[in-house]
Ligand code: IPE
Ligand code: IPE
């Protein structure tokens with residue numbers, strides 16, 4: 001179990017341990033090129049591959065990608081169908097390469113809505129890569145932050161009915177679908193919108209938020225570095241004051257450094 005940012009102050013890190021991304025803007029990327037929306041989704045898979053590589057190279061331990069939200073079923077059936085087929089094709093093609101690169105694959109979300117063939121592929125991919133340590137790649141598919149909280153709450157209530165009314169944060173945490181990962185240090189949304197769209201509601205409590213106008217198919221390793229650069233400029237206070245952070249710094253190094261933005 002990883003410590004929670006609301007019950008313990010995490011160690012400060014230069015490179016985020018966990019990056020969570022809302023991959024948005026595929027449709028507009030395609031539209032700009034007079035292509036059908038789905039061409040953007042297809043192109044977006046290449047960006048996923050590039051991000052996995054970039055995260056490994058930068059020593060990022062966890063990459064979480066929002067691929068399909070619980071609300072995306074509202075889209076035209078042809079687009080939903082295309083996305084499902086793309087997911088199957090990408091898994092079939094990429095699992096071997098992910099495994100060869102030491103990537104552990106996890107898929108979070110309500111998988112019960114998927115075709116048996118897709119569920120089977122997901123489970124096989126997770127099993128094959130289960131022991132890999134280089135990077136944990138989580139794909140959020142038919143995922144919603146509220147769905148996650150509700151399934152966790154129901155799991156907790158069923159497991160410990162006698163404690164109802166006294167549940168603590170730490171009781172709920174193990175039932176959340178990403179309990180195997182630390183909370184994201186850095187959240188990125190591409191495509192220009194500045195909203196969470198029902199992504200990781202619980203886990204983003206103290207994440208640094210970064211928004212870029214770049215469409216997902218145009219996002220690349222250099223754009224990731226821009227986001228990490230922005231992250232490195234942030235003062236993560238977790239409720240404390242700047243002065244307290246400077247005192248912690250001074251206690252750690254004999255000559256206090258004033259590089260931190262004390263504003
Ligand atoms: C994100 O791109 C991919 C999914 C939601 C599956 P969009 O398809 O939302 O692209 P825009 O936002 O319409 O440009
Ligand atoms: C969020 O993008 C979901 C994914 C990227 C999978 P959307 O395009 O569905 O979000 P909204 O509808 O603009 O909020």
Ligand code: MG
Pocket residue numbers: 024025026191
């Ligand atoms: Mg969108």
